[in-house]
Amino acid sequence: MLDIKMIRQKPDFVKEKLAQRNVKPEMIDELLSFDAKRRDLILESETLKAQRNEVSDQIGQLKRNKEDASEAINKMKSVSQQIKDLDDQLREVEEKQTSVAAHLPNIPATEVPVSLTEEGSEELRKVGTPKEFSFQPKEHYEIGENLGILNFERAAKVSGSRFVYYVGDGARLERAVYNFFLDQNNKAGFTEMLTPYMVNEASMYGTGQFPKFKETKAGYEVDDGELSLIPTAEVPLVNYYRDEVIPSEQLPISVTALSPAFRSEAGSAGKDTKGLIRLHQFNKVEMVKITKPEDSWDALEALTHHAEELLQLLGLSYHVITLTTSDMSFTAARTNDLEVWFPAQARYREISSCSNTTDFQARRAHIQYRDDDGKLKFVHTLNGSGLAVGRTVAAILENYQNEDGSVNIPEVLQPYMNGQTIIK
RNA sequence: GGAGAGUUGGCAGAGUGGUAAUGCACCGGACUCGAAAUCCGGCGAACCGAUUAAUAUCGGCGCGCAGGUUCAAAUCCUGUACUCUCCUCCA
Structure with missing residues (x-):
């Protein structure tokens, strides 16, 4: 959620920044006109309320003195009716304003490449060199199916399409990967959590x-819509602190959790229909950081670098893009994606996404801390995958495959596989 | 799933229709070389609005949440969330 006071003060700035995210400037105008209307109504209603409070006090006095108060009471009847009418209008305007505001994305940070499509992302660095094969490398799902460790059929x-069974060494490899990540x-100082998967x-x-998310049916709802299956552990990890004031000495907070992520993938029909890349349910180890505002950009750097280290330890080559x-x-003000080879x-695919949402989520979720002056301020929240487990398994299968169809196990994972060095 | 009890300020805890007691904590002052104790005064989260460069001041709101009744609601009514206890069920 953006700060309405900030939008009021700098409407042109907001319009310009959000236009970079495909938001029509008229939305800001609409929002501001609701805001102006709302404040008019508040002023009118509150003036009457002040009057009512005063007269009610007098009525109380009269009643206590056993005097007649019917004149004042009658007068207040119409005032109360006016207040009710104004508050009805106010509620309506507020709803409209909130509805517009809730659809405005975060303001992009200044150094984020401006583009109305995904084209134009900036490559920050490339690490490792794409592995050369003396034979035609197979797709990960082919390798997995041949080895009998993945079963899509x-x-x-x-269940349906976009689900998978891991079998035997496949299941063990998945478990090795997420235990290694955790x-x-x-x-690296993250506190491990196990969270609810329905929120x-x-x-x-x-x-x-x-x-x-609800409007585009991007997720899954259960219990008549009361609960949603989490699309990422970021949801329960950040909301752990919802409606709370975090003692400032506890900041920064770093938490991590393994969870399944449930996504309907509405609108991605035909994309990545095979394999582990795009499933309705996949495992992910998520990291969340909560910081003071002045620390969040350094924290994003650290978060990105930590996720990268996981890939480096696994010996996978990747690049980082903004x-x-x-x-x-x-929700993001800036996002660094890690894409693995x-x-x-013969291409890089996303395996981690590290974002600074600045105070955008903190405003929605009311997560605050008290600064040195004792004032309440919104924290900054960050999230990053560390890492997507299924895609990591896919990357391992492809990058560590041998010509005979077997797959070597990365050295760092061998202790997690009882010393096993190869899947064949 | 069924029955009952509860939810008031940072904490404890009164308040059954007249506009949130009291205690602790906290802040300021006095006393003191200083502190403690004591005394005096203040302070009730957050949020919203108006005036303001800002500090600040005034007002609204505020008793789990959302509605309703009433001139007036912590208090009455309806719905709902959560916590606890018992029954049922279950791992």
């Missing part, structure tokens, strides 16, 4: 999924 029978995150509407709103203004998620497709 059975998953389609049991251990590394612990080492209420307020939580989905707090982290900025709702209302858009997403364009319109390619970022709704997939040899069969």
Whole structure:
């Protein structure tokens, strides 16, 4: 949520910045006109309320003295009716204003590449060199199916498309990967959590999924819409602190959690229909940081570098890009994506997304801290995958495949596989 | 799923229709070389609005949340969330 006072003060700035994210400037004008109307109504209503409070006090006095108060009471009847009418109007305007405001994305940070499409992202660095093969490398799902460690057909029978069974060494490899990630995150100072996988509407709103997520049916709802399956552990991790004032000495907070992520993938029909890349349910180790405003940009750097380290330890080559203004998620002010090399497709694919949402989520979720002057301020929240587990498994299968169809296990994962060095 | 009880300020805790007691904590002052204790005074989150360069002042709101009744609601009515206890069920 953007600060309405800031929008009021700098409407042109907001229009310009949000235009970079495909938001029509008329939306800001509309918002401001609701805001002006709302404040007019508040002023009118509150003037009458002050009057009512005063007269009610007098009525109380008269009643206590056993005197007649019917004149004042009658007068107040019409005033109360006016207040009720004004408050009805006010509620209506407020709803409209909130509805517009809830659809405005975060203001992109200044150094974010401006583009109305995903084209134009900036490559920050390239690490490692794409692996050369002396044979034609296979796609990860082909390797997995051949080895009998991934089964998409059975998953389609049991659930539908975009689901998978990991079998035997496949399941063990997945488990090795996320245990490795969690251990590394612990080492880096993240507190491990296990969270609810179903969350209420307020939580989905707090982290900025709702209302858009609901409107585009991007997720899954259960219990008649009371609860949503989490699309990422970012939701329960950030909302853990919702409606709270965090003691400033506890900042920065770093938490991490493994969870399944549930996504309907509405609108991505035909994309990545095979394999582990795009599923309705996948495992992800998520990292969340909560910082004071002045620390969040350094924290984004650190978060990105930590995610990179995971790939480096796994011996996977990747590059880091900064997403364009319109390619970022709704809540982000800046997003660094890590894309890992997939040899069969000979291209980089997203495996982690690290974002600074500044105070955007904190405003929605009311997460504050008290600064040195004792004033309440909104924290900054950051999130990053560390990492997407399924895609990591896919990357390992492709990058560590041998010509005979077997797959070497990356050295750092071998301890997690009882010393096993190869899947064949 | 069923029955009951509860939810008031940072904490404890009164308040059954007249506009949130009191205590602790906190802030300021007095006393003191200083502190503690004591005394005096203040302070009730957050939020919203008006005036303001700002500090600030005034007003609204505010008793889990949302509605309703009333001139007036912490108090009455309806719905709902959460916590606790019991029953049922379950891992």
